[in-house]
Amino acid sequence: MIKTVDLTKKYGDSFAIKAIELELNEGDLFGFIGPNGAGKTTTMRIIATLLEPSWGEAYVCGHSVHTKPKEIRRLVGYMPDFFGVYDDMTVVEYLQFFASAYRINGQARKKRVDEMLDVVDLDFKRDAFANTLSRGQTQRLGLARTLLHDPQVLLLDEPLSGLDPRARIEMRNLLRRLGQMGKTIIVSSHILPELSDICNKVGIIDKGVLNVNAEVEEVKRRVREHLVLVIHPERLEDLDKVESLLAGHVKVQGVERGDQSLRIILKPEVKHYSDLPTLLIENKIPLRQFSEEELDLEAAFMALTKGTSQRM
Numbered sequence: 001m002i003k004t005v006d007l008t009k010k011y012g013d014s015f016a017i018k019a020i021e022l023e024l025n026e027g028d029l030f031g032f033i034g035p036n037g038a039g040k041t042t043t044m045r046i047i048a049t050l051l052e053p054s055w056g057e058a059y060v061c062g063h064s065v066h067t068k069p070k071e072i073r074r075l076v077g078y079m080p081d082f083f084g085v086y087d088d089m090t091v092v093e094y095l096q097f098f099a100s101a102y103r104i105n106g107q108a109r110k111k112r113v114d115e116m117l118d119v120v121d122l123d124f125k126r127d128a129f130a131n132t133l134s135r136g137q138t139q140r141l142g143l144a145r146t147l148l149h150d151p152q153v154l155l156l157d158e159p160l161s162g163l164d165p166r167a168r169i170e171m172r173n174l175l176r177r178l179g180q181m182g183k184t185i186i187v188s189s190h191i192l193p194e195l196s197d198i199c200n201k202v203g204i205i206d207k208g209v210l211n212v213n214a215e216v217e218e219v220k221r222r223v224r225e226h227l228v229l230v231i232h233p234e235r236l237e238d239l240d241k242v243e244s245l246l247a248g249h250v251k252v253q254g255v256e257r258g259d260q261s262l263r264i265i266l267k268p269e270v271k272h273y274s275d276l277p278t279l280l281i282e283n284k285i286p287l288r289q290f291s292e293e294e295l296d297l298e299a300a301f302m303a304l305t306k307g308t309s310q311r312m
């Protein structure tokens with residue numbers, strides 16, 4: 001459905017995205033995660049044919065963005081992270097306006113608009129002015145607009161951002177339903193956990209580079225492979241000593257330094273570590289805390305991408 005090969009965009013000397021390789025099939029819901037400026041919007045805009053790559057390829061249903069942009073636009077619905085609504089239009093008028101832009105007219109237009117209001121659960125606001133909607137309702141209206149021409153592929157840029165917890169749950173349920181309808185969806189966010197339970201695939205992008213691109217189940221399995229220890233020495237000046245004792249230890253994959261404590265990422269095969277506190281005590285380092293970190297998907301993911309990026 002979507003495939004990118006060596007997809008790259010440069011501005012001057014800097015890379016907005018670098019050699020992005022993606023392959024998504026029908027029904028895939030891909031969580032595209034990365035901090036601000038990582039390259040998510042750039043990637044999606046190229047796939048939507050709104051921006052040209054510097055080099056590399058992007059295909060939608062086998063059509064290249066270079067040679068078949070018109071065909072791709074028919075297949076793709078792109079929802080930007082910010083979009084304006086017109087002050088003097090009601091919700092229903094807004095959707096009818098865009099439906100006519102897609103040349104959906106007459107009875108078909110009315111039917112399509114009603115269906116979309118139903119899909120995004122906004123029928124109760126059909127006669128409200130679009131600029132009076134809450135942020136969550138506005139996002140749902142944007143999604144309805146994106147769905148009007150029944151695109152097979154949806155590119156949704158941060159649809160959950162700025163939503164309160166309830167609106168977030170509603171939007172996530174909506175995305176899940178769209179996935180079940182067989183659409184191929186890329187949905188971006190800068191927060192991993194909010195997408196990990198609705199997506200089947202996830203990609204982590206940072207500074208234009210796709211560090212991880214895998215099935216969510218596979219990622220969770222990899223994350224669980226690593227035990228993470230939190231060590232808080234009694235005396236702050238011992239942080240250096242703990243770090244130097246453990247950084248090169250045969251059981252340790254990586255060490256992350258905090259203000260008062262250290263996170264120790266153990267190698268995947270390591271399940272027993274009682275020799276580590278013994279080692280610290282033998283070296284006369286009194287400990288305030290030595291414990292196993294609970295599985296926090298986001299924290300563990302970050303540790304995983306830092307400590308083991310060569311493996312992926």
Ligand SMILES: Nc1ncnc2c1ncn2[C@@H]1O[C@H](COP(=O)(O)OP(=O)(O)OP(=O)(O)O)[C@@H](O)[C@H]1O
Nearest residue numbers: 011015016034035036037038039040041042043081
């Ligand atoms: N027109 C442009 N000219 C120069 N640099 C640009 C341009 N557009 C984007 N960039 C740069 O490309 C990089 C990627 O930007 P992009 O908007 O794709 O990131 P993003 O992951 O979508 O971030 P956000 O979550 O903030 O939307 C950033 O460093 C950005 O400053």
